[in-house]
Amino acid sequence: MVETPEKLHRMVMEVRRGALTLAVLLALAEPHYGYSLRKKLAAKGLEIDEGTLYPLLRRLEEHGLLSSYWQQEEGRKRRFYQIDQGGEVALAAMRDEWQSLDQVIGHLAEEH
Numbered sequence: 001m002v003e004t005p006e007k008l009h010r011m012v013m014e015v016r017r018g019a020l021t022l023a024v025l026l027a028l029a030e031p032h033y034g035y036s037l038r039k040k041l042a043a044k045g046l047e048i049d050e051g052t053l054y055p056l057l058r059r060l061e062e063h064g065l066l067s068s069y070w071q072q073e074e075g076r077k078r079r080f081y082q083i084d085q086g087g088e089v090a091l092a093a094m095r096d097e098w099q100s101l102d103q104v105i106g107h108l109a110e111e112h
Contacts, residue, residue: 020048022098024056025083025091028066033078057081065090 003011027040034054041048060066065087068079083091 020046020052020056021060022091022094024053024060025065025087025094028081028083028087031080031082033073033080037081060087 023041023044023046024037027037032040034050034057037057038048038050038053057066057068061068061081063086065083066081067084068081070077071080072078
């Protein structure tokens with residue numbers, strides 16, 4: 001049975017959601033405000049829109065994985081985010097899981 005385009009889109013977005021969390025935690029090893037983080041991720045080939053990024057940042061901060069602070073920069077007050085100790089612990093676990101899954105999927109893809 002061929003999936004409908006909507007179902008396929010949802011499946012792809014489900015895979016992407018977990019990858020975005022991992023990418024954001026990795027990128028926040030140094031402080032960034034939202035727009036600078038979007039630019040950094042885009043420069044690496046990962047586009048993320050504001051409607052996805054800002055709720056993700058708030059959720060990660062609520063879960064104790066990020067800290068944030070306000071800072072004046074270029075005449076504007078910006079909220080900067082950075083991974084904190086809880087985020088480092090989560091990042092290590094997520095990175096290990098990602099590498100394990102990548103290895104398994106790579107082996108399965110070779111058989112396909």
